[in-house]
Amino acid sequence: RLSRRGRTIIFSIHQPRYSIFKLFDSLTLLASGKVLYHGPAKHALEYFSSIGYECEPFNNPADFFLDVINGDSTAVAASKEDHRPVDTGKVAEDNVDSSVVDVLHQKYLSSSLYQSTKEALGKVELGRGSKQRLSKQEHEITYANGFLTQLYWVSKRSLKNLIRNPQASVAQVVTVILALVVGAIFFGVKLDRSGIQNRVGSLFFVTTNQCFSSVSAIELFIRDKKLFV
Numbered sequence: 001r002l003s004r005r006g007r008t009i010i011f012s013i014h015q016p017r018y019s020i021f022k023l024f025d026s027l028t029l030l031a032s033g034k035v036l037y038h039g040p041a042k043h044a045l046e047y048f049s050s051i052g053y054e055c056e057p058f059n060n061p062a063d064f065f066l067d068v069i070n071g072d073s074t075a076v077a078a079s080k081e082d083h084r085p086v087d088t089g090k091v092a093e094d095n096v097d098s099s100v101v102d103v104l105h106q107k108y109l110s111s112s113l114y115q116s117t118k119e120a121l122g123k124v125e126l127g128r129g130s131k132q133r134l135s136k137q138e139h140e141i142t143y144a145n146g147f148l149t150q151l152y153w154v155s156k157r158s159l160k161n162l163i164r165n166p167q168a169s170v171a172q173v174v175t176v177i178l179a180l181v182v183g184a185i186f187f188g189v190k191l192d193r194s195g196i197q198n199r200v201g202s203l204f205f206v207t208t209n210q211c212f213s214s215v216s217a218i219e220l221f222i223r224d225k226k227l228f229v
Contacts, residue, residue: 034105039113
């Protein structure tokens with residue numbers, strides 16, 4: 001329903017069944033930070049078949065792709081048998097996962113899908129106009145957005161959660177009022193014996209209040225634990 005309203009949907013799901021998988025328009029397969037396939041979901045089986053990984057009859061395509069990437073598919077075993085080196089004098093490292101990922105990544109880089117994607121990205125870069133080139137250091141940033149952008153969106157999200165949860169807002173207002181009251185009561189305490197006793201009383205009151213008010217945070221853990229799990 002959201003997609004029909006013009007929204008872009010990015011869907012991440014673990015081993016979807018075929019009835020869900022066939023609804024996907026575009027499919028991206030990643031392993032160890034490398035792209036193994038990016039293109040139309042309906043052409044994914046055809047692509048893997050073209051590079052020597054045939055999906056078994058009645059097998060779920062999503063399970064098949066994960067099996068191929070993890071190196072525990074019958075298609076991978078068959079491919080290994082076909083490409084087994086004849087020269088037994090050479091020692092090959094038995095690292096199935098990394099070798100399969102590297103092979104799939106290299107095959108994708110030499111495919112027409114990658115070339116078309118690269119051309120499309122090149123057109124986007126040219127369409128941006130004459131902007132200043134980013135320095136090498138800026139290319140190596142680990143985050144897609146800067147600190148101020150992250151701070152803006154996180155603050156905006158926190159503010160929305162605060163507005164959507166009026167009980168929390170009321171509790172914070174009560175805390176502010178209580179702080180003003182306590183500050184007014186203990187304002188202008190003198191530096192004598194009675195002043196020390198008053199300070200001890202104020203610290204005891206504030207500490208007790210903080211301990212009891214923090215108990216309400218347990219509700220947050222109880223409520224969000226189900227969602228997290």
